[in-house]
Amino acid sequence: MSVTATGLVTAAWRRHYGVRLDSGATIRCVLRGRHLAVACGDNVRVALGAEGEGAIDAVEPRRTLFFRSDAHREKLLAANVTQVLGIVAPDPPYDDELVQRWIIAAESNDCAFALIANKSDLPGFAEIKPRLDACRALGYRVVPLSAKLDASPVRALVAGQRSVLVGQSGMGKSTLINALVPEGSVPARVGEVSAALGAGRHTTSETTLYPLDAQSWMVDSPGMKAFGLAHLSAEAIAHGFVELRPFHGKCRFRDCRHGTEPGCAVQAAVERGKVMPWRVALLHRLLAESERRARKW
Numbered sequence: 001m002s003v004t005a006t007g008l009v010t011a012a013w014r015r016h017y018g019v020r021l022d023s024g025a026t027i028r029c030v031l032r033g034r035h036l037a038v039a040c041g042d043n044v045r046v047a048l049g050a051e052g053e054g055a056i057d058a059v060e061p062r063r064t065l066f067f068r069s070d071a072h073r074e075k076l077l078a079a080n081v082t083q084v085l086g087i088v089a090p091d092p093p094y095d096d097e098l099v100q101r102w103i104i105a106a107e108s109n110d111c112a113f114a115l116i117a118n119k120s121d122l123p124g125f126a127e128i129k130p131r132l133d134a135c136r137a138l139g140y141r142v143v144p145l146s147a148k149l150d151a152s153p154v155r156a157l158v159a160g161q162r163s164v165l166v167g168q169s170g171m172g173k174s175t176l177i178n179a180l181v182p183e184g185s186v187p188a189r190v191g192e193v194s195a196a197l198g199a200g201r202h203t204t205s206e207t208t209l210y211p212l213d214a215q216s217w218m219v220d221s222p223g224m225k226a227f228g229l230a231h232l233s234a235e236a237i238a239h240g241f242v243e244l245r246p247f248h249g250k251c252r253f254r255d256c257r258h259g260t261e262p263g264c265a266v267q268a269a270v271e272r273g274k275v276m277p278w279r280v281a282l283l284h285r286l287l288a289e290s291e292r293r294a295r296k297w
């Protein structure tokens, strides 16, 4: 008879996992069963092997599951998180569309979202301020800081929370995590931004959970260039637009797509300056993506 234990998934690298058992030891595990999908932050049951390794054979029900997807596959980033933290910086240049997609994914999980604006010590920081304000205007917290010099502005935000940190390569995810983890814990690897590529060389290739204190942890994820929302329904996408929620059911047509339909409450709000036109354009783009996918299936 095999011995079983329970624990928390603290590292995920392809089909290999690190699990911190309730006893305190961390062991390497594989998955038992092709149907299982596991992410950092999952509470799992492990069948212990003779060599100090284990096989994950069951996953506890999750509160949330944060992942991205394209037409072919899903990439799990973290389970049971309470908040999604996006991180951007003036260098390498960052992509606003990615930020928007994190927001929609966070909202679909009923997770809080906040944006960390890193590298405030760089001279180019002032130039990204208008873009940060656009995120603030939607009601999301934006925390400017220099992870390299002082990570304290983010401490109150992560206290008591289970967070996943997402961002393009080179934005400073691992640097920030290293500044937040308690003294003596294993540091995350930090890379040099490759100037030749104008973008960060990918330094972090696995997803790792770092305990911050007894109540809080944070997941460091590999840098991403895209964030597919192929798993979200049209309803979930629309739900992700917080500022459009008050107009739900207020258009003349029940199935209004908030395009050129007469009596559209959303377009009326755009005209009054209450809703940003680029957000409605984003909604249309994401809905079109979702429809193309539905036709394929």
Ligand SMILES: Nc1nc2c(ncn2[C@@H]2O[C@H](COP(=O)(O)OP(=O)(O)OP(=O)(O)O)[C@@H](O)[C@H]2O)c(=O)[nH]1
Residues within 6 Å of the ligand: 118, 119, 120, 121, 122, 145, 146, 147, 148, 149, 167, 168, 169, 170, 171, 172, 173, 174, 175, 176, 189, 190, 191, 192, 193, 200, 201, 202, 203, 204, 205, 221, 222, 223, 224
């Ligand atoms: N000037 C400045 N540089 C920073 C700051 N934070 C991080 N960096 C630098 O940015 C580079 C990338 O940092 P990482 O922490 O490895 O970035 P990452 O987001 O983890 O990158 P991936 O693991 O590739 O996704 C490193 O050279 C850091 O030293 C900051 O606040 N200011």
Ligand SMILES: [Mg+2]
Residues within 6 Å of the ligand: 173, 174, 175, 189, 190, 191, 203, 204, 220, 221, 222, 223
């Ligand atoms: Mg990293």
Ligand SMILES: [Zn+2]
Residues within 6 Å of the ligand: 251, 256, 257, 258, 259, 261, 263, 264, 265, 266, 267
């Ligand atoms: Zn409408």
